[in-house]
Every structure is written in C-alpha cells, then in structure tokens.
Amino acid sequence: MESFVGLLKTMRPKQWTKNLILFAGILFSNNLFDFDLLRLSIAGFLLFCIFSGNVYIVNDIVDKEKDQLHPKKRNRPIASGKVSVLKAIIFLFISMIFSFVVAYKINYLFFIIGLIYFILVTLYSFVLKHIVILDVMTISIGFVLRAVAGVVIIDVRISPWLLLCTFLLSLFLALHKRKSEMELIAKGNKKSRKILEEYTPELLNDMLHIVTSSTVMAYSLYTFSASGSMYMMGTIPFVIFGIFRYQYIVHKKGMGENPELVLLSDVPLIVDIVLWAVSCIFILYFV
Known part of the structure; x- marks a missing residue:
C-alpha cells in the first residue's frame, strides 16, 4: 500500500487540474447536459491524468540520482527509495498499456492525440525544456492538445x-x-x-x-x-x-x-x- 501511495504521489495529482481544459469542448459546444458525452469527457479527463502522470514517473526514474542531490526532490518516493525503480517500471508499463488500450477503444483520434501528447511531454522533459522560447511554447502546445482531445472524444467541431x-x-x-x-x-x-x-x-x-x-x-x-x-x-x-x-x-x-x-x-x-x-x-x- 505504501508503494502504491508513493506511485500516486509520483504521478503528481496536484498537476491534474491542468487537464480540466478537456471540458472546454463539451461546454462551448453546448453539449454539457448530454450525459453520454459528459461521461466521455470525464473518461478523457481521467485518461489524460494517467498520461501526464506516466510522464512524471518516467522523469523520476531517469532523474533518480540527480534528485537525490536536491534538497526537496530527494524526498520524492523514487529518489528517497520508498518506491523501488523496478516497481515504478512495472507500474508504468501496466499503466501505459491500460490507458492507451482504453483510449483506443473509446476513440481512435483521441488515442492518437493522447499518444502525441505523451511523446511531446516526454520530449519536453528531456530535450525541449532546454531550448529557449520553444520550452514555453511546448507547454502551451500541450494544453492545446488537451483541448483538442476534449473535442475529438465527443466528436464535435473544433x-x-x-x-x-x-x-x-x-x-x-x-x-x-x-x-x-x-x-x-x-x-x-x-x-x-x-x-x-x-x-x-x-x-x-x-x-x-x-x-x-x-x-x-x-x-x-x-x-x-x-x-x-x-x-x-x-x-x-x-x-x-x-x-x-x-x-x-x-x-x-x-x-x-x-x-x-x-x-x-x-x-x-x-x-x-x-x-x-x-x-x-x-x-x-x-x-
């Protein structure tokens, strides 16, 4: 249980508020009270929470040794040893397969957007965040992809x-x-x-x-x-x-x-x- 809680912390739940932008599509397309579409939007929100959380797990696995030298980051579950790298990799593997399979079954375009988002944010974590101007623009593109995902999952005009x-x-x-x-x-x-x-x-x-x-x-x-x-x-x-x-x-x-x-x-x-x-x-x- 302690390892599971640690893995959830590694997925940065406080950052999940960013995924609320997925609901913009259903709100501004005048479909907020269509409960079938609302359920799809909620599912899309939860899947993007998993997508973004998986990126943080990848980041913490790769940066474990560097985080151990940081006064605050050394307290992160993986850096502190509360969650082993092996458990983190196994959890990441299961989480990625589950989230992308569910996304694919719900909507193929949503799955593609989610995959592009995951790749983009992973590239940001290791490459793009070191390129001036492109670093902040990549963050913004990530939000746009969230908004697009919220639209395609309910199949309305962007x-x-x-x-x-x-x-x-x-x-x-x-x-x-x-x-x-x-x-x-x-x-x-x-x-x-x-x-x-x-x-x-x-x-x-x-x-x-x-x-x-x-x-x-x-x-x-x-x-x-x-x-x-x-x-x-x-x-x-x-x-x-x-x-x-x-x-x-x-x-x-x-x-x-x-x-x-x-x-x-x-x-x-x-x-x-x-x-x-x-x-x-x-x-x-x-x-």
Missing part, C-alpha cells in the same frame, strides 16, 4: 477560438512561471534551471506584455462571435479580473512558480473562475 485562447492563456502561465523562477534565483532561494540563463527579466516582461493583451483580445473577439454574443461579452470582466488577480498573486505573493497551487488555493481567483463558468453555462444554455 473552434479555432478555443485553441487560440488555450494557447495564449497557457503561454501566459508558462512565462510567469519562468519569471518567478528567475526572481527566486535572484534572491538566492532556488537552484537555477539551465534554460533560465537564456532569458532576461526584460525579455520575459516584453513577451508577457504581448501575450497578456493578446489573451484578452482573443477572448473578447470570441465573445463577439459566440452564441448569445451580446451576453457573452459580459463574461469579459471575469477574464480580465482573473488575469489581473493572477499577476497580483505572482508579484505580491511569489507563487508564480507553481500555477497549479494558485488555482487550488487562492479564494478570489477560484470564485472568479466559478462565476465565469456559471455565467458561460447560463448564457450558452439558458439565454
């Missing part, structure tokens, strides 16, 4: 606005993560990632200015053309508040390094996201 907004918002989060990591290094509180040597605070600020304004504009343009557009424009303030609130948290509380924790811990941001989601559901389904 909205270009969904993909664009997903790409820009995830790029916004990734750039803030890099910026926060640089600030922690400047304070002597964090060991440097090699890729951070390629960035400067000025470069990151310039990139964030472009991405932040582009995110707001892309979402605004979506609302102009969406179903019930006159009312959907009323959700723009929630998006602007969410972006500003996140920037406030990053600058005042120094939590930009862990965006998944922000989404789970900041009450005003959680309330804002819930109000945005409820507003979208009400406008799209009841107006």
Whole structure:
C-alpha cells in the first residue's frame, strides 16, 4: 500500500487540474447536459491524468540520482527509495498499456492525440525544456492538445477560438512561471534551471506584455462571435479580473512558480473562475 501511495504521489495529482481544459469542448459546444458525452469527457479527463502522470514517473526514474542531490526532490518516493525503480517500471508499463488500450477503444483520434501528447511531454522533459522560447511554447502546445482531445472524444467541431485562447492563456502561465523562477534565483532561494540563463527579466516582461493583451483580445473577439454574443461579452470582466488577480498573486505573493497551487488555493481567483463558468453555462444554455 505504501508503494502504491508513493506511485500516486509520483504521478503528481496536484498537476491534474491542468487537464480540466478537456471540458472546454463539451461546454462551448453546448453539449454539457448530454450525459453520454459528459461521461466521455470525464473518461478523457481521467485518461489524460494517467498520461501526464506516466510522464512524471518516467522523469523520476531517469532523474533518480540527480534528485537525490536536491534538497526537496530527494524526498520524492523514487529518489528517497520508498518506491523501488523496478516497481515504478512495472507500474508504468501496466499503466501505459491500460490507458492507451482504453483510449483506443473509446476513440481512435483521441488515442492518437493522447499518444502525441505523451511523446511531446516526454520530449519536453528531456530535450525541449532546454531550448529557449520553444520550452514555453511546448507547454502551451500541450494544453492545446488537451483541448483538442476534449473535442475529438465527443466528436464535435473544433473552434479555432478555443485553441487560440488555450494557447495564449497557457503561454501566459508558462512565462510567469519562468519569471518567478528567475526572481527566486535572484534572491538566492532556488537552484537555477539551465534554460533560465537564456532569458532576461526584460525579455520575459516584453513577451508577457504581448501575450497578456493578446489573451484578452482573443477572448473578447470570441465573445463577439459566440452564441448569445451580446451576453457573452459580459463574461469579459471575469477574464480580465482573473488575469489581473493572477499577476497580483505572482508579484505580491511569489507563487508564480507553481500555477497549479494558485488555482487550488487562492479564494478570489477560484470564485472568479466559478462565476465565469456559471455565467458561460447560463448564457450558452439558458439565454
């Protein structure tokens, strides 16, 4: 049981909030109350949690010796010895076969997207995260693949606005993560990632200015053309508040390094996201 709990921790459950983007497809295609499609979306979400968790297991197996030298990472189940490498490999093998076989049986295109995602994130862990600019863009592409998976599993049309907004918002989060990591290094509180040597605070600020304004504009343009557009424009303030609130948290509380924790811990941001989601559901389904 201890090994199983350790393996679940290795799969990083706190990171699974990123997979909620899979539900965007069913929400914005006006199928949220089609329970057959909703079950498919939930299945897709759970499978992507396994896909992403498997990548973390691979990463921790390969980086075991390096993690043992890190003050925090040495406490990870595999690095600390709580979970043996052999058990991790066996669990990984079973988990991969199970998840991909189920994905294939549910939807062939979903299976292909999941496989591409797994390969991309694995490449990121070992190669792409060391290439400047491409590192943050790869993170964003991973979110786009999640959004695409959420669409293909229920077999609806892919909205270009969904993909664009997903790409820009995830790029916004990734750039803030890099910026926060640089600030922690400047304070002597964090060991440097090699890729951070390629960035400067000025470069990151310039990139964030472009991405932040582009995110707001892309979402605004979506609302102009969406179903019930006159009312959907009323959700723009929630998006602007969410972006500003996140920037406030990053600058005042120094939590930009862990965006998944922000989404789970900041009450005003959680309330804002819930109000945005409820507003979208009400406008799209009841107006």
